[in-house]
Amino acid sequence: MSKDIILRRTARELRPNTLVNLGIGLPTGVANYVRPESGIFFQSENGLVGLGPRAVAGFENRALTDAGGGFATAVPGAMSIDSNLSFGLxxxxxxxxxxxGGLQVDEAGHLANWIVPGKMVPGMGGAMDLVACANRVIVAMQHTARGAFKIVPKCTLPLTADRRVTLIITEMAVIEPTEAGLILRERAPGVSIEQIREATEAVLIVDGEVAEMNLAA
Structure with missing residues (x-):
């Protein structure tokens, strides 16, 4: 249920008729929550433009995967491209x-989503290029990991890039990193501001009423 909240809310943040990259892991599920008529084309850094929802059991195509190696589908008009063109985009x-996805985000809005260089997962991948060059960067992740804080005063893991991300979406909240700090914009249904603060090591700025997430399709 918590992942469903993250994916639904993230899908609502995407602009119609745009090219959107989905990173490895949880973010790939966003494609399941976007209507075909939205005109959104999903790009996977391994060389697919027109990424569709995850393949259902029994309909997997070994030649069609997302950046994390999971079985994917392609929408009408999709194309396969090489790495040069993929990273050129x-x-x-x-x-x-x-x-x-994210392992940590800090009060400055810096993202850390890799641990050990040279390891396949969780490795750097194309995240450095994406954070540096995409017009908007949304971090979709669980609010905590096995009781450990993921939204922290300062990242202790290597930074993906020194650019501030645009938005953080978790199963508990929508948080906007700004020059002033992390602003709590929305809370998940049934979740209080106090609960969000208890699950967040970083300082959260609460300015007036905090709206409840709209999770409608």
């Missing part, structure tokens, strides 16, 4: 929004 600023 990213580095050229043609990606409107990227949705990435």
């Amino acid at each position: 990213i580095r050229g600023g043609h990606v409107d929004t990227t949705v990435l």
Whole structure:
């Protein structure tokens, strides 16, 4: 249920008729919550433009995977491209929004989503290029991990890039990193501001009424 909240709310943040990158892991599920008529085309850094929802059991195609190696589908009009063109789209600023997972985000809005260089998962991948070059960067992640804080005063893991991310969406809250700090914009249904603060090590700025998330399709 918590992942469903994250994916539904993230899908509502995407702009119609844009190119959107979905990172490895949880973010790939966003494609399941976007209507075909939205005109959104999903890009996977391994070379697929037109990424569709995850393949259902029994209909997997070994030649069609997302950036994390999971079985994917393709929408009408999709195309397979090489790495040069895939990263040309990213580095050229043609990606409107990227949705990435996160291990930590700090009060300055810095993202850390990798641990050990040279390891496949969780490794750097194309996240550095995406955070640096996408027009908007949304971090879609669980609010905590096995009781440990993920939204922290300062990242203790290596930073993905020194650019501030646009938005953090968790199963508890929507948080906007700004020059002033982390602003609590929305809370999940049934979740109080106090509960969000208890699950967040970083300081949260609460300015007036905090709206409840709209999770409608």
